[in-house]
Amino acid sequence: MFSARLIHAERAGAAASEYRQSVHLFPSDEFDLCFSAEEQHFVHRFFPTISRLNAVGFKGGAEVSGHFDAAIVHVPRSKPLARHLVHWACQLAPDGMVYVDGAKNEGIASLLKAVKAITPLTGMISAAHGKLFWFRATNLFSSWDASSFFEIEGGFKTKAGVFSAARVDPGSALLSHALPPLCGHVADLGAGWGYLSRTALTSSALKSIDLIEADHAAAEAAVLNCDDPKARIHWEDVITWRAPHLYDHVIMNPPFHLGRKGEPDLGKSFIQKAAAILKKQGMLWMVANRHLPYEETLSQLFVDFREIAGNKRFKVFQAVGASVNAPRSQFGC
Ligand SMILES: C[S@@+](CC[C@H](N)C(=O)[O-])C[C@H]1O[C@@H](n2cnc3c(N)ncnc32)[C@H](O)[C@@H]1O
Structure with a gap:
């Protein structure tokens, strides 16, 4: 935990309080x-x-500009993204100090080794199942810049750190092959880079498709991958997004992780959202890892559902007849 490691660092004399x-x-968080x-x-x-x-008063967003005297990298799961953030931190605080913090299971040790091979550290603390280290910003990390889109198999554009950045997800591929040609108005919840x-x-x-995605980089890639007048990309939280109308179909491979933490409830909230934005005869098409317990939620919110494809790892569901029990008002439909 960053706060615990920072306390250790301050006790060790890393004078963080001098920063403006x-x-x-x-x-x-x-x-x-x-x-x-x-x-x-x-x-x-x-x-x-x-x-x-933002709701608790901190200034920030998906873009940042300015000249900072300290930049703190909270190491994400993706290694290319973690390296990119180190490079970006050096750009944001070019004359200042860069702090890098992460848990052991987030690859902090290998990042530390890679940073040390490029520039000397000013300090390092190991505590609370992780490490915090800091060094003077340098432009020696420019080869770690991963801000550009790159192309993967199938001609899709993706970016470091987005879901399934290097290849099409096998679960999504299974759902894609099981989909019939869809008609009318479609929503893709947690659309990623648009596969x-x-x-x-x-x-x-198909008349229109709304792609709702929370990761800004993935949403930007979806704009490139779904360059079609029928597609509208929304950088939004599926849970709070207000659907403009009801849909004939919802397609999704819902998330079940936040960082490293498994969150099957997030997938259940996506199913609730789908039920809330579908027309009475509308259909949900979704894929999930086989071990995830979504059947009860599907049976509560839809008149009927069945597994239409699957293998040892994944199951693909078609659900019809969003029940009147779906909490429509909560989702603004
Ligand atoms: C399992 S991935 C599927 C991505 C894409 N549909 C595919 O099949 O490749 C789930 C996606 O949901 C996004 N996501 C997670 N939580 C979200 C939220 N609350 N609102 C919108 N998107 C979210 C993630 O960023 C990720 O791109």
Whole structure:
């Protein structure tokens, strides 16, 4: 935990309190914004985290500009993204100090080794199942810049740190193959970089598709991958997004992780949202890891559902007849 490691660092004489303006890159929550600086900013690309931090008064968003005297990297799961953040931190505080914090199970040890091979450290603390280290900003990390989109198999554009950045997810591929040509108005919940929507867009009977995605970089990639007048990309939180109308179909491979933490309830909230935005005869098409317990939620919220495809790892469901019990008002439909 960053706050615990920071206390150790301050006791060891890392004079964090002398900073005027600091910027946090990818803090998990408000407890990560515990640096002693006159002003703390943050940058993130996950819509729900930004909304939560803004709601409790912190300044930040998906973009950041300014000249900071300290930058703190909260190491994300993706290694290319973690390296990119180190490079970006050096750009944001070019004359200042860069702090890098992460848990053991987030690859902090290998990042520490890679940083040390490039520039000398000013300090390092091992505590609370992780490490915090700091060094003077340098432009020696420019080869770690991962801000550009890159192309993967199938011609799709993706970016470091987005879901399934290097290849099409096998679960999503299974759902894509099971989908019939969709007609009418479609919503893709947690659309990522747009793989499922690209499949849906091949149907000439489709009138429109709304892609809702919380990761700013993934939403930007979806704009490139679904360059079609029928597609609208929304950088939003599915749970709080207000649907403009009801849909004929919802397609989704719902998230079940927040960072490293398994969150099957998040998938259940996506199913609730789907039920709330579907027309009475509308259909939900979803894929999930086989071990995830979604059947009860599906049976509560839909008149009927069945497994239409699957293998040892994944199950694909079709659900029809969103029941009147779906909490429509909560979702603004
Ligand atoms: C399992 S991935 C599926 C991505 C894409 N549909 C595919 O099939 O490749 C789930 C996606 O949901 C997004 N996500 C997670 N929580 C979200 C939320 N509250 N609102 C919108 N999108 C969210 C993630 O960023 C991720 O891109």
